[in-house]
Amino acid sequence: xxxxxxxxxxxxxxxxxxxxxxxxxxxxxxxxxxxxxxxxxxxxxxxxxxxxxxxxxxxxxxxxxxxxxxxxxxxxxxxxxxxxxxxxxxxxxxxxxxxxxxxxxxxxxxxxxxxxxxxxxxxxxxxxxxxxxxxxxxxxxxxxxxxxxxxxxxxxxxxxxxxxxxxxxxxxxxxxxxxxxxxxxxxxxxxxxxxxxxxxxxxxxxxxxxxxxxxxxxxxxxxxxxxxxxxxxxxxxxxxxxxxxxxxxxxxxxxxxxxxxxxxxxxxxxxxxxxxxxxxxxxxxxxxxxxxxxxxxxxxxxxxxxxxxxxxxxxxxxxxxxxxxxxxxxxxxxxxxxxxxxxxxxxxxxxxxxxxxxxxxxxxxxxxxxxxxxxxxxxxxxxxxxxxxxxxxxxxxxxxxxxxxxxxxxxxxxxxxxxxxxxxxxxxxxxxxxxxxxxxxxxxxxxxxxxxxxxxxxxxxxxxxxxxxxxxxxxxxxxxxxxxxxxxxxxxxxxxxxxxxxxx
Numbered sequence: 001x002x003x004x005x006x007x008x009x010x011x012x013x014x015x016x017x018x019x020x021x022x023x024x025x026x027x028x029x030x031x032x033x034x035x036x037x038x039x040x041x042x043x044x045x046x047x048x049x050x051x052x053x054x055x056x057x058x059x060x061x062x063x064x065x066x067x068x069x070x071x072x073x074x075x076x077x078x079x080x081x082x083x084x085x086x087x088x089x090x091x092x093x094x095x096x097x098x099x100x101x102x103x104x105x106x107x108x109x110x111x112x113x114x115x116x117x118x119x120x121x122x123x124x125x126x127x128x129x130x131x132x133x134x135x136x137x138x139x140x141x142x143x144x145x146x147x148x149x150x151x152x153x154x155x156x157x158x159x160x161x162x163x164x165x166x167x168x169x170x171x172x173x174x175x176x177x178x179x180x181x182x183x184x185x186x187x188x189x190x191x192x193x194x195x196x197x198x199x200x201x202x203x204x205x206x207x208x209x210x211x212x213x214x215x216x217x218x219x220x221x222x223x224x225x226x227x228x229x230x231x232x233x234x235x236x237x238x239x240x241x242x243x244x245x246x247x248x249x250x251x252x253x254x255x256x257x258x259x260x261x262x263x264x265x266x267x268x269x270x271x272x273x274x275x276x277x278x279x280x281x282x283x284x285x286x287x288x289x290x291x292x293x294x295x296x297x298x299x300x301x302x303x304x305x306x307x308x309x310x311x312x313x314x315x316x317x318x319x320x321x322x323x324x325x326x327x328x329x330x331x332x333x334x335x336x337x338x339x340x341x342x343x344x345x346x347x348x349x350x351x352x353x354x355x356x357x358x359x360x361x362x363x364x365x366x367x368x369x370x371x372x373x374x375x376x377x378x379x380x381x382x383x384x385x386x387x388x389x390x391x392x393x394x395x396x397x398x399x400x401x402x403x404x405x406x407x408x409x410x411x412x413x414x415x416x417x418x419x420x421x422x423x424x425x426x427x428x429x430x431x432x433x434x435x436x437x438x439x440x441x442x443x444x445x446x447x448x449x450x451x452x453x454x455x456x457x458x459x460x461x462x463x464x465x466x467x468x469x470x471x472x473x474x475x476x477x478x479x480x481x482x483x484x485x486x487x488x489x490x491x492x493x494x495x496x497x498x499x500x501x502x503x504x
Contacts, residue, residue, distance in 0.1 A: 002026065004091035004098050007105040007134060008084035009125045010074055013288070013335040014249040016124040018132065020070045021081060023088030028064035036069030039077040048079065048110050049086045056114035056160050061093045075332070077287060079109030080119040083137070086110060086160055087167075100167040105129050108139040114160040118142045123252040126152040127245065137163060137173065144260045147178040148248055150241075192231040192410055196401040197393050201228050204388040204495060206410055209235045210417040211474030212428035213467075214321070214343040214383060216306070219390030221353045225346035228390070229302045230269065232344060234407035237415045239265040239298055246338055247298040250290050268299035270341075274308035282316050288328040288335045293320050296341040306347040307375040314380055317343070321383045324431075343384065347376070357392060385430070385467045386495040417477045429474045441469040447486055454493055468492045 002025040009016040032046045046067075053060050067085055069076050084106045091098040107125055108116040118141035126145075129136040130152035138146055143156040155173035157163045165171035195202060201217065205228055208215040217225040239247065244265045272281060272292045283291030293301055303309060320326045324340035349355040350369045354362040364372075381387075393401070421428050425436050432440060443451065455465050471492040472484045481488070 002092055004088045004101070006084040006088045006091070006101055008081055008107050009105060009128060010076055011078070011080070011121040011124070011253060012074070012333075013337055014124055014246065014253060014290075016121060016128040017074060018128070019074065019076070019081070019084075021084040021088045022068040022070060023085070023092045024066045024068075025061055025063045025089075025092045026066070030062045030064065032065040032067065034067045034069070036067075036072045037075050038069060039075060041078050042069070042076045042081060045079060045082050045085055045110075048082055048112060049089065051112040052082070052110040052114040052160055053086055053089065055112060056164075058090060058095055058164075059093065061089065065089060065092075078119060079117070080107050080121070082110040083108040083116065083160070083163065087163070090164065096164050096167045100169075103134055104137055105132075105134045106137045106163070108137075108142075108157075110160060116140065116157060116159050116163075120255050121249075121253045122146050123148060123245070124249045126154055127249070129154075137166075143176040145248075145252060147176045148245065148260055148264060150178070190227075190230050190234060190407075192235060192407040193404050195224055195227055195231065195404045196398055197404075198224055198228065198390060201225075201388055201390045202404065204386050205232060206235065206414060207471070207474055207478065207495075208232070208342065208344070208386055209410075209414045210478055211385075211421070211470065212342060212430035213385035213471060213474065214430075215345070215386045215388065216381070216384045217344075217346040217388060217390050218349055219346075220348060220357055220392050223390040223392050225390050226302075226304055229300070229304075229344045229346060230271075231407060232300050232342070233267045233269045235410045235414050236267050236299075237411070237418055239267055241265075243298045250294050250297055250338065254290055254295060256295075268296050269302065270296040270300070271302040271304060274303075274305050276309070276313065278310075278313045278316050281313055282320065282326050282328075282339075283337055284328055288330065288337075290337045291326070293317065293326060293339040293341055294337040297338045299341060301341045301343050303343070303345045306345040307372055311375060311377060315377055318379055318383060345384065349373075382461055382463050383467075385471050388495060413478065416480075417474065420477045420480070421474075429470045429477070432470055432473075437466060437469060441473050441484060443469075443484055443489075447484070447489060450486065451489055451493075454489075458493070458496065460496060464496060468496055471495065 004023045006021040008019050008021055010019045034043055034046060050060055087106055090096040091101060109119050111117060116139035118139050122138055122142040122145045126136055126149040130149060136154045138154060138156055140156040140158050146154040154176045156176050157173055166173045204215060209232060219225055247268060270292045281291050282293055283289055320339040325336055326339045327334055327336050350362060350364040351372045352362055352364050355364060355369055425440055472488040475488040475491055476484050
């Protein structure tokens with residue numbers, strides 16, 4: 001047989017579109033040509049495959065070899081096609097039975113000696129292979145990652161010889177399986193009990209976790225803003241399997257090798273430095289890669305020293321905060337990455353950090369304070385539901401303060417509030433659509449009039465008004481209240497006011 005077809009998969013964002021490797025042997029001068037829009041790393045696979053076949057004691061055909069990666073309009077990159085190309089050549093030359101390739105997909109990079117190396121994006125391949133009803137054969141180094149997809153049938157191999165022996169029926173490739181002992185390992189998250197004092201900030205953090213709201217901490221240096229933010233993942237509900245698979249897929253294509261079993265279903269916490277560029281934050285590049293907002297999908301994006309970030313960089317967050325995704329467009333294609341995250345930010349009230357401190361050590365002028373606070377755009381701040389002050393605590397009072405409530409206890413209340421939201425509307429309050437908001441956030445006429453008067457006084461936008469309603473709905477859910485009441489509205493409005501800082 002001079003023509004063989006082998007199934008494999010490409011990488012396009014967090015998707016893994018199917019690719020068919022077609023290999024044809026014909027008479028003519030010995031040569032090997034690779035077509036189908038291959039990039040540099042794929043074109044170099046010709047030399048890797050040739051050496052791997054020879055060093056594995058196979059015959060490299062002395063014929064004209066044409067390898068087509070279909071579909072031709074899909075860009076191909078990386079060494080992920082090596083194994084499929086090698087098996088295609090072996091099948092076309094009759095060294096392995098072509099019929100044995102049916103029902104399988106193959107992915108993996110070959111060394112010159114024929115061993116298999118791990119490739120990025122294995123988890124999306126496993127998900128798509130399961131949907132297509134095929135078995136995925138992959139490198140042993142990628143087995144732990146592929147095992148996260150419980151519905152996929154994946155087989156791991158150490159090298160080309162083991163795969164060919166399996167195709168000849170001379171050996172078996174055992175299905176990869178997750179390790180339940182490792183998967184059940186206790187999560188190594190920081191505990192909220194470490195935070196002493198700051199009851200208002202702790203309350204705001206719990207509300208943000210319960211409703212999926214964005215949160216801004218404002219206060220002098222050393223008051224615990226970063227400590228509070230880092231405790232948020234520990235009080236969030238565990239990720240569902242679908243959420244965890246999407247988050248793990250983003251890590252997989254980002255070349256970020258992690259301890260898959262230990263970190264399975266642990267919500268990510270990303271804290272980029274304020275010097276990060278827009279591309280680092282939202283993703284991009286010649287070959288689009290996910291940025292920090294996508295790596296934080298399902299978890300927390302923490303921006304410390306918020307005004308120190310470039311205003312242009314921060315403004316690119318506005319669309320993902322609303323849509324939960326980021327679309328990166330290039331001349332040839334557009335790629336969509338998930339970006340459903342909670343934004344937690346922290347900032348000082350002034351350049352020196354001590355505006356409003358009882359000691360009076362702040363020497364910033366009113367103009368300096370306004371310029372500093374103005375470095376963060378109003379539209380971005382408008383998308384942050386809670387603005388909470390974190391005041392300094394005297395050392396003597398801090399030593400006397402008892403240990404705070406543990407993350408486990410707070411998480412139980414958060415999970416109860418979220419369960420009410422999911423049963424009522426199928427999503428968290430922060431993600432309510434316009435119609436859902438109107439249905440779930442109805443007010444008594446007296447409360448509605450009072451709220452409108454308060455909003456006019458605070459000069460909140462229509463978006464701010466809607467976010468106050470969602471926030472009040474979360475506070476009501478935490479109290480198991482059926483309807484939003486005046487105290488819920490008053491507390492929600494209190495988290496939207498920054499008049500003290502803005503007025504100087």
